[in-house]
Amino acid sequence: MDKPSQQDIESLVKLFGESDWKEMHIKTDTLEFFISENPGSGLQNRSVQANVVKSQTEEIKSSPVVAEKPEKKSGAEYEVPKGMLAVRAPNLGTFYRRPKPDSDPYVEVGDEVTESTEVCLIEVMKLFTPVKAESSGEIIEILVSDGEMVEFNQPLVLIKPS
Numbered sequence: 001m002d003k004p005s006q007q008d009i010e011s012l013v014k015l016f017g018e019s020d021w022k023e024m025h026i027k028t029d030t031l032e033f034f035i036s037e038n039p040g041s042g043l044q045n046r047s048v049q050a051n052v053v054k055s056q057t058e059e060i061k062s063s064p065v066v067a068e069k070p071e072k073k074s075g076a077e078y079e080v081p082k083g084m085l086a087v088r089a090p091n092l093g094t095f096y097r098r099p100k101p102d103s104d105p106y107v108e109v110g111d112e113v114t115e116s117t118e119v120c121l122i123e124v125m126k127l128f129t130p131v132k133a134e135s136s137g138e139i140i141e142i143l144v145s146d147g148e149m150v151e152f153n154q155p156l157v158l159i160k161p162s
Contacts, residue, residue: 014151092152094150096128096146096147109140113138114136115132116133117132119139119156120144137160137161137162138159138162139159143158
């Protein structure tokens, strides 16, 4: 993986999301990729866990088949109830309800929105994409938890059109 493409990165994120792994760390000459279920973890203090990463790498090499979890349905397969519109993820990444950790959420259930109202952010590798409602109406349900991984085209927010 000399020069990873966007598709390569998205494939890694998807692999992580479909696995039962808690963290994934890949390092090459041109890329260092770290993803974790714990938003507070990072590459700091990684030397203590070097042996764990090495043993996990050995396990991955010895068992190349990743078992899929049949009970886990893809977020993109969610059926939108009749009469509702879904705001969908423009790309895969991490869902955030607020622009900053100490800010109020963009929207709450019951809020009225217009086509230009921002409802959330999707983040991939420190690239934040604002997501707009794209229709007028009332927020009925927020389908994703703050900090949760989402897939491309996954419904994020339900809107009852006005």
